[in-house]
Amino acid sequence: MITFDGFVPVQGGVCAAKGFTAGGICIGVKASNLENDKKDLAMIYCVRKCNTASVYTVNKVAGAPIAVTKKHLALTSGKAQAVIANSGNANTCNPDGIDIAEKMCKLTAEALHLSEEDIIIASTGVIGQKLSIEPFETGIPILAAELSELGSDAACEAIMTTDTFKKQFAVEFELSGGVKCSLGGISKGSGMINPNMATLLAFITTDVYISVPMLEQALKFVNGVTYNMVSVDGDTSTNDMVSVMASGLAGNNRITEENEDYETFVEALYAVMVNLARETARDGEGATKLLECIVRGAPDEDIAKAVAKSVISSSLFKAAMSAGDANWGRIMCAIGYTDCEFDISKISIELASSQGRIIVCKNGSGVPFSEEEAYTLLSEDEVRIYINLNSGEGEAVAWGCDLTKEYVDINADYRS
Amino acid sequence: MITFDGFVPVQGGVCAAKGFTAGGICIGVKASNLENDKKDLAMIYCVRKCNTASVYTVNKVAGAPIAVTKKHLALTSGKAQAVIANSGNANTCNPDGIDIAEKMCKLTAEALHLSEEDIIIASTGVIGQKLSIEPFETGIPILAAELSELGSDAACEAIMTTDTFKKQFAVEFELSGGVKCSLGGISKGSGMINPNMATLLAFITTDVYISVPMLEQALKFVNGVTYNMVSVDGDTSTNDMVSVMASGLAGNNRITEENEDYETFVEALYAVMVNLARETARDGEGATKLLECIVRGAPDEDIAKAVAKSVISSSLFKAAMSAGDANWGRIMCAIGYTDCEFDISKISIELASSQGRIIVCKNGSGVPFSEEEAYTLLSEDEVRIYINLNSGEGEAVAWGCDLTKEYVDINADYRS
Numbered sequence: 001m002i003t004f005d006g007f008v009p010v011q012g013g014v015c016a017a018k019g020f021t022a023g024g025i026c027i028g029v030k031a032s033n034l035e036n037d038k039k040d041l042a043m044i045y046c047v048r049k050c051n052t053a054s055v056y057t058v059n060k061v062a063g064a065p066i067a068v069t070k071k072h073l074a075l076t077s078g079k080a081q082a083v084i085a086n087s088g089n090a091n092t093c094n095p096d097g098i099d100i101a102e103k104m105c106k107l108t109a110e111a112l113h114l115s116e117e118d119i120i121i122a123s124t125g126v127i128g129q130k131l132s133i134e135p136f137e138t139g140i141p142i143l144a145a146e147l148s149e150l151g152s153d154a155a156c157e158a159i160m161t162t163d164t165f166k167k168q169f170a171v172e173f174e175l176s177g178g179v180k181c182s183l184g185g186i187s188k189g190s191g192m193i194n195p196n197m198a199t200l201l202a203f204i205t206t207d208v209y210i211s212v213p214m215l216e217q218a219l220k221f222v223n224g225v226t227y228n229m230v231s232v233d234g235d236t237s238t239n240d241m242v243s244v245m246a247s248g249l250a251g252n253n254r255i256t257e258e259n260e261d262y263e264t265f266v267e268a269l270y271a272v273m274v275n276l277a278r279e280t281a282r283d284g285e286g287a288t289k290l291l292e293c294i295v296r297g298a299p300d301e302d303i304a305k306a307v308a309k310s311v312i313s314s315s316l317f318k319a320a321m322s323a324g325d326a327n328w329g330r331i332m333c334a335i336g337y338t339d340c341e342f343d344i345s346k347i348s349i350e351l352a353s354s355q356g357r358i359i360v361c362k363n364g365s366g367v368p369f370s371e372e373e374a375y376t377l378l379s380e381d382e383v384r385i386y387i388n389l390n391s392g393e394g395e396a397v398a399w400g401c402d403l404t405k406e407y408v409d410i411n412a413d414y415r416s
Numbered sequence: 417m418i419t420f421d422g423f424v425p426v427q428g429g430v431c432a433a434k435g436f437t438a439g440g441i442c443i444g445v446k447a448s449n450l451e452n453d454k455k456d457l458a459m460i461y462c463v464r465k466c467n468t469a470s471v472y473t474v475n476k477v478a479g480a481p482i483a484v485t486k487k488h489l490a491l492t493s494g495k496a497q498a499v500i501a502n503s504g505n506a507n508t509c510n511p512d513g514i515d516i517a518e519k520m521c522k523l524t525a526e527a528l529h530l531s532e533e534d535i536i537i538a539s540t541g542v543i544g545q546k547l548s549i550e551p552f553e554t555g556i557p558i559l560a561a562e563l564s565e566l567g568s569d570a571a572c573e574a575i576m577t578t579d580t581f582k583k584q585f586a587v588e589f590e591l592s593g594g595v596k597c598s599l600g601g602i603s604k605g606s607g608m609i610n611p612n613m614a615t616l617l618a619f620i621t622t623d624v625y626i627s628v629p630m631l632e633q634a635l636k637f638v639n640g641v642t643y644n645m646v647s648v649d650g651d652t653s654t655n656d657m658v659s660v661m662a663s664g665l666a667g668n669n670r671i672t673e674e675n676e677d678y679e680t681f682v683e684a685l686y687a688v689m690v691n692l693a694r695e696t697a698r699d700g701e702g703a704t705k706l707l708e709c710i711v712r713g714a715p716d717e718d719i720a721k722a723v724a725k726s727v728i729s730s731s732l733f734k735a736a737m738s739a740g741d742a743n744w745g746r747i748m749c750a751i752g753y754t755d756c757e758f759d760i761s762k763i764s765i766e767l768a769s770s771q772g773r774i775i776v777c778k779n780g781s782g783v784p785f786s787e788e789e790a791y792t793l794l795s796e797d798e799v800r801i802y803i804n805l806n807s808g809e810g811e812a813v814a815w816g817c818d819l820t821k822e823y824v825d826i827n828a829d830y831r832s
Contacts, residue, residue, distance in 0.1 A: 332544065333651060
């Protein structure tokens with residue numbers, strides 16, 4: 001895990017901030033979950049209504065839970081008090097999907113003594129399979145009674161699909177006047193990961209007091225440089241959603257404009273979201289290593305972003321990385337097919353890991369390097385690719401993972 | 417192989433048309449080729465100068481051979497008399513790449529008693545590795561002396577990289593006045609296949625008499641509905657090129673406008689190029705089956721093309737197909753993230769093969785179907801996906817292949 005200056009990583013995940021409890025249980029959304037005791041229902045609750053912001057998938061085939069969450073946040077002008085989320089079924093492309101999602105919210109509202117529109121809902125799993133309400137009728141009241149400040153772990157587990165480890169991270173920081181604040185979150189990813197204006201599932205909570213418009217602005221900005229810069233397989237999911245709930249219980253001066261507190265808040269949000277995003281890339285389906293592509297010297301930031309994402313999305317480059325093969329020609333190829341203009345003959349490329357750093361390409365052409373040294377370097381589980389376009393000041397970072405046979409294994413057999 | 421009404425498939429490949437000879441030999445472009453006796457140098461020759469058209473990769477990192485071919489065709493206003501092509505090294509991102517490509521043309525011109533600018537040149541293989549001129553100095557004169565009307569097979573073999581079978585196809589047809597004409601070609605593909613305005617390598621020859629502008633128009637159109645609709649892995653290569661050489665020896669009236677003869681010529685070109693393109697998809701790296709996605713009812717043709725390509729490019733859908741899993745939610749997902757507008761709730765999806773045809777999605781939602789029947793159907797080596805957007809008259813077809821563990825195997829180890 002990386003840390004950021006001024007931010008102290010703390011335990012607690014989505015319950016690190018004041019006012020939040022969470023939990024996760026196995027209710028058998030799909031039959032095999034019962035057999036494996038795989039948690040598949042998560043709940044997050046706050047003692048008071050939170051200012052809330054969300055970003056969503058741009059996929060036109062958006063899941064029913066996305067539609068319901070959007071409706072609720074519109075009705076409340078950005079207030080929410082609880083999250084209900086299941087894995088094992090995406091509740092997408094079902095004729096009765098909206099109805100099921102609304103019933104899930106109703107059950108949650110009843111169990112927590114809230115109104116339906118106070119609930120944010122999310123589902124992840126297979127698309128186009130009927131979702132039965134029955135397990136939720138039994139499970140939601142049980143889960144509501146079990147919520148605890150130690151429940152982030154269980155909630156995090158319950159939203160996992162093919163994820164192999166939990167993604168949670170939280171930080172503590174100070175706003176003006178020495179007010180101590182917390183911000184933390186949980187996330188799931190693994191496959192169908194190529195977020196665009198939103199991503200996968202991530203739920204973030206904070207006790208900072210901040211207006212809805214400023215919260216939305218902060219989330220949109222930070223999402224653009226974290227989750228939107230991650231790709232596992234180029235497939236933008238139908239159910240991506242990132243939500244931030246702010247309880248306001250820290251006692252800071254309300255943030256309503258771009259002041260110093262706002263900047264600190266954005267940095268804290270970045271610290272948490274960049275960690276969750278990197279871990280999502282690291283845990284891409286079948287992945288054995290995290291790829292971090294740092295682009296500098298682009299004509300502008302958009303071009304830097306496009307180049308960085310193109311490289312970490314190339315199947316050929318990702319396959320080479322799985323074998324620790326310094327096939328930098330595939331990096332050049334992926335740079336070359338981005339849809340933007342710059343001078344190819346100025347490009348330099350370096351490969352790096354904890355084992356060192358080597359230059360493989362200068363002025364757009366190969367330079368001699370030790371294949372052995374490159375292999376050692378690329379055998380680490382975190383590899384960095386530094387690309388300098390030497391054509392301006394634009395910078396960006398993107399995260400991905402290698403492409404392995406296990407990706408095919410997992411996805412040839414995901415529904416069963 | 418599919419055939420088209422009015423077109424008789426014939427033998428001879430790139431030598432089917434009058435005036436053409438070809439050949440291929442092993443010269444050891446890379447050392448392992450000598451060990452395996454893998455042919456790696458191809459030549460095609462015509463007894464007279466041909467009107468010639470080419471389309472090229474849109475990758476900004478274009479190989480040196482692309483630059484040299486463009487220069488030559490510009491100098492001659494679209495005339496060429498021979499092709500020299502090697503596999504085993506892409507001659508791309510090399511500081512002396514242009515120099516080497518020009519030397520290869522010079523050697524070919526000397527051996528065939530032509531001018532350098534009469535030569536079209538292409539290279540395919542690893543990017544960013546020095547290409548030595550020495551094997552060409554010895555090999556080109558030998559190959560020039562061996563050219564024959566039976567040489568299409570050898571030339572086709574010599575341009576193969578990870579291809580597992582030869583792609584060649586030719587047809588005979590009649591133009592007005594009962595003039596018999598031929599048109600045929602050879603092609604290589606396999607990986608780094610996501611052509612855009614051009615593709616992989618394909619050399620097509622014909623004895624039709626046609627002006628350069630009409631030849632260019634025909635190639636551009638047919639390429640747009642054949643090679644540009646193929647994707648193996650989404651990686652647009654640096655060295656894609658399709659060239660058509662027309663000797664004019666058939667004796668037909670010169671085609672200089674969009675008359676009936678032009679239409680027949682376009683259909684013949686389509687018959688050959690669609691066959692080569694489909695075979696390229698079928699032989700994608702690691703592929704076990706050909707996927708053909710037929711989109712109908714789109715608001716316009718561009719949207720139909722975008723949807724068809726999105727589906728056959730989805731890693732998740734391709735992985736599901738490798739296991740014969742009717743995971744149609746991934747088709748919906750890939751339709752949903754295409755960057756164009758239409759009504760998702762009108763979509764229907766059917767899956768088909770020689771084993772039958774089943775409907776899996778109607779009005780944007782799943783319909784019950786037999787998983788067993790679907791599995792049987794999808795176990796065939798040619799699978800068709802019919803998508804109707806029910807939103808207009810636009811139609812398109814795209815071709816791809818399944819994603820298997822062998823793709824990763826091949827590409828984790830391609831340079832060695």
